[in-house]
Amino acid sequence: MNSYYEKMPDGTVRCIDSEIPFEIPPGWEWTRIGNVFNHASGKQQSSSNKHGGTPQKFITTSNLYWGYFVLDNIKVMNFTAEEIKTCSATKGDLLVCEGGAGYGRSAIWNYDYDICLQNHIHRLRPCVSGICEYVYHFIYILKESNNLASVGTAMPGLSANRLKGLLLPFPPLSEQKRIVTKLGELLPQIEKFNVVQNQQDGLNRTIKESLKKSILQEAIQGRLVSQIALEGTAEQLLEEIEAEKKRLVKEGKLKKSALTASRIFRDDDNRYHQNINGEDIIIDDFLPFEIPSTWRWISLGELVADRTGLSYKKENLSDRTEPFIRVLRGGNIEDGELMMKADDVFISSSYVAPDLLLKKGQYISPAVSSLEKIGKTAIIMKDYKDTVVGGFVLMLLPLFDDEWLGQYLYYFFQTGYYHNYCRTITKKSGQAFYNLSRPKLKLCPVPLPPKQEIARIVERLNIALAGIMSR
Numbered sequence: 001m002n003s004y005y006e007k008m009p010d011g012t013v014r015c016i017d018s019e020i021p022f023e024i025p026p027g028w029e030w031t032r033i034g035n036v037f038n039h040a041s042g043k044q045q046s047s048s049n050k051h052g053g054t055p056q057k058f059i060t061t062s063n064l065y066w067g068y069f070v071l072d073n074i075k076v077m078n079f080t081a082e083e084i085k086t087c088s089a090t091k092g093d094l095l096v097c098e099g100g101a102g103y104g105r106s107a108i109w110n111y112d113y114d115i116c117l118q119n120h121i122h123r124l125r126p127c128v129s130g131i132c133e134y135v136y137h138f139i140y141i142l143k144e145s146n147n148l149a150s151v152g153t154a155m156p157g158l159s160a161n162r163l164k165g166l167l168l169p170f171p172p173l174s175e176q177k178r179i180v181t182k183l184g185e186l187l188p189q190i191e192k193f194n195v196v197q198n199q200q201d202g203l204n205r206t207i208k209e210s211l212k213k214s215i216l217q218e219a220i221q222g223r224l225v226s227q228i229a230l231e232g233t234a235e236q237l238l239e240e241i242e243a244e245k246k247r248l249v250k251e252g253k254l255k256k257s258a259l260t261a262s263r264i265f266r267d268d269d270n271r272y273h274q275n276i277n278g279e280d281i282i283i284d285d286f287l288p289f290e291i292p293s294t295w296r297w298i299s300l301g302e303l304v305a306d307r308t309g310l311s312y313k314k315e316n317l318s319d320r321t322e323p324f325i326r327v328l329r330g331g332n333i334e335d336g337e338l339m340m341k342a343d344d345v346f347i348s349s350s351y352v353a354p355d356l357l358l359k360k361g362q363y364i365s366p367a368v369s370s371l372e373k374i375g376k377t378a379i380i381m382k383d384y385k386d387t388v389v390g391g392f393v394l395m396l397l398p399l400f401d402d403e404w405l406g407q408y409l410y411y412f413f414q415t416g417y418y419h420n421y422c423r424t425i426t427k428k429s430g431q432a433f434y435n436l437s438r439p440k441l442k443l444c445p446v447p448l449p450p451k452q453e454i455a456r457i458v459e460r461l462n463i464a465l466a467g468i469m470s471r
Helices: 081-086 132-144 160-164 173-220 234-250 256-260 314-318 403-412 416-424 451-469
Strands: 005-007 013-015 029-032 037-041 054-059 075-079 093-097 106-109 115-117 121-126 167-170 264-266 272-276 279-282 296-299 304-308 324-328 345-348 363-366 387-389 393-398 426-429 433-436 445-448
Touching: 037 160, 054 081, 093 132, 106 132, 121 132, 121 160, 132 167, 132 173, 173 403, 173 416, 173 451, 234 256, 234 296, 234 445, 234 451, 264 296, 314 345, 393 403, 403 445, 403 451, 416 426
Parallel strands: 054 115, 324 387
Antiparallel strands: 005 013, 029 167, 037 121, 054 075, 093 106, 093 121, 264 272, 272 279, 296 445, 304 393, 324 345, 363 393, 426 433
């Protein structure tokens, strides 16, 4: 293979073989996007823009989508004559989003009038007419393959240097047009296939989820494994939990109020009672099912303490003082797991108390969210030095030191019973959001097996659920 070289602005020449991802056909060339386009960025929005210049309509990243523009919410800002020249798009320019969840989104401005641009939009003006359509598809492929974002930065995005430096496999213009035409024929067919495939995937997920919920329900009702008398009772485990809580209180790691959590007990009348706000309430009618005689009903507040995540002001996100801390929201919780997303926000560590950083064994769940996400809970699998949750997310901090119990409680959080309970203790806030009641959440009845039985339940669940989800 012949080597590839690049002449640098200072006249030096360097070999770029390590950057070349694949071979290209004869007649094609490798070039950088900055070599075939003139790049410019839009204007920064600020309060000072209200004075000087002429009011002009301009578009932001919220107007720019893959392949098209939404222009029903156009804003106005003052632009000077020079800014109008340098910060505007004209017909035929390729516009690209710089940052946020939609970084890389691109579309060609094909309107017969010019439009001013906000600073988070890149303007690529082609040096040769007719190349924008091909490059648009190239950028889309890079984004879909996760090869577009700037590297070495805390937040994903597409900086000007990264965009201009992208290596572009560049065919002759006539071949570019044939490629674009063929893509125009194939992409609608691919989209039809995607619709059918998504429907099939959705059906598979529904079946798997139903099987999972059924097995989890069997587990918390004491039907997944048999009870063994020699393993003792849940009362003994509860005594261990209480001893651990007292130790944490003595060491100053836990508030004394944790020792007075609402308790569920069976009284002389053989009925279940719960102490709620100092009042003894009979709760037999509220318990959803029978449990084995060796088990105990306990309130969730006897197992976990609760705390909300980081509260911050929107303007705090503009502080670019490093290091940065990732702030997770309810949308980061999917199927019981923690998911990092491209649109996560980052905040300077100066606004974050160290004890808010996520630690192994904790649970997180939306406190304010859509009804669909209420009750969804993820377990934290490791200590994080750079990640917290936001103020609309609830942190559940275990009051015990037992890995098997931690896994059992995690599975309990995935049950239909728990999700239904959470929905009954939420109140609607606004048009789309619901508030989860923290005091009522801690009253949630949890079926607690003996310690050794918990280990057998978790082991059986690990095997059964792994088999279901791998199908």
